[in-house]
Amino acid sequence: MTLQSELNCQTCGACCSYSSDWPRFSTELEADLDLIPPQFVAEDQSGMRCEGNRCTALKGTIGKEASCSIYGLRPDVCRACMPGDAECLTARASFGME
Ligand code: SF4
Numbered sequence: 884m885t886l887q888s889e890l891n892c893q894t895c896g897a898c899c900s901y902s903s904d905w906p907r908f909s910t911e912l913e914a915d916l917d918l919i920p921p922q923f924v925a926e927d928q929s930g931m932r933c934e935g936n937r938c939t940a941l942k943g944t945i946g947k948e949a950s951c952s953i954y955g956l957r958p959d960v961c962r963a964c965m966p967g968d969a970e971c972l973t974a975r976a977s978f979g980m981e
């Protein structure tokens with residue numbers, strides 16, 4: 884079993900490329916959402932825009948080098964995602980990472 888402390892998001896990115904339906908906006912203030920560059924926002928404004936399962940704000944290569952191009956502005960659900968939690972491990976497993 885992988886320990887949480889061993890997980891490095893910057894060499895992962897799996898949870899940012901796991902669902903065409905994620906991340907959705909939830910508890911953010913309108914004013915904060917307005918700061919996200921519109922090219923990264925879904926047409927219906929429900930969340931981030933994805934291409935396939937991948938959030939368009941994700942930079943890099945899954946499992947090698949990954950970063951969020953709007954890190955300081957990222958939605959609340961992204962902030963809630965913690966390395967080692969159930970969603971993290973499911974996303975990682977889908978890319979063959981422990
Ligand atoms: S799947 Fe887990 S380790 Fe990978 S980027 Fe997301 S939170 Fe970090």
Ligand code: SF4
Binds near residue numbers: 898900938961
């Ligand atoms: S906004 Fe950033 S942290 Fe959230 S899914 Fe997209 S790339 Fe990942």
